[in-house]
Amino acid sequence: MVASVIILISNKRGRLGKTNVNAENQKSCPFCAEMIPAPAKLCPRCGQWLSLGSFRHPVVIISVMLVFFFGMAFAISTFFTRLVNPPPYYDEYLGSLKLVESRLNWIERDKQPSGKENQIYITGIVTNQCPVAWRNIEFECRFFDRNGKMIDAANTSSYFTIQAHDSSAFRVSVLPTAPTNQYAAYKIFVTTARNVKGWLF
Numbered sequence: 001m002v003a004s005v006i007i008l009i010s011n012k013r014g015r016l017g018k019t020n021v022n023a024e025n026q027k028s029c030p031f032c033a034e035m036i037p038a039p040a041k042l043c044p045r046c047g048q049w050l051s052l053g054s055f056r057h058p059v060v061i062i063s064v065m066l067v068f069f070f071g072m073a074f075a076i077s078t079f080f081t082r083l084v085n086p087p088p089y090y091d092e093y094l095g096s097l098k099l100v101e102s103r104l105n106w107i108e109r110d111k112q113p114s115g116k117e118n119q120i121y122i123t124g125i126v127t128n129q130c131p132v133a134w135r136n137i138e139f140e141c142r143f144f145d146r147n148g149k150m151i152d153a154a155n156t157s158s159y160f161t162i163q164a165h166d167s168s169a170f171r172v173s174v175l176p177t178a179p180t181n182q183y184a185a186y187k188i189f190v191t192t193a194r195n196v197k198g199w200l201f
């Protein structure tokens with residue numbers, strides 16, 4: 001569509017130019033060497049644009065459209081990001097969500113169509129030591145064997161809300177990928193959270 005618009009403009013200018021040739025005030029076109037009117041920005045003979053300063057030069061039109069397109073894309077994505085998670089962001093309050101206690105439980109669950117599987121549940125209490133309320137808290141869990149070697153890890157989120165200068169209990173579940181008897185110790189910490197003032201999701 002951009003290309004066809006430019007061609008239309010070029011053709012129109014080309015025809016108009018031919019009828020306006022003035023014998024007294026002429027220059028030679030650097031592209032086709034024909035004599036053309038001195039003020040011409042578009043050669044009426046070969047159709048070449050002679051000045052980048054022309055508003056209707058294809059490079060100028062395409063540049064303006066690209067700047068506009070990327071500007072709009074950036075504005076729209078920023079707008080939706082702020083709807084979901086408005087500032088201030090958790091990055092500015094890193095470490096303000098702290099686990100004061102947690103414990104790990106193994107639960108045996110029925111696995112369809114037949115059999116059993118073990119699942120890890122971690123329950124605990126998080127405190128919020130900053131003036132911003134958070135939700136969608138994301139946890140990183142690391143699991144270690146008896147020698148302290150990491151054998152499994154999981155990132156999991158929980159959708160509870162924790163008010164400013166308050167604490168909240170939580171529970172997250174993890175499906176183990178190493179043999180059950182290798183899990184000797186674990187660590188869990190908060191990686192990020194969203195500001196509760198966001199109203200999407």
Ligand SMILES: [Zn+2]
Pocket residue numbers: 029030031032033034043044045046047048
């Ligand atoms: Zn020319």
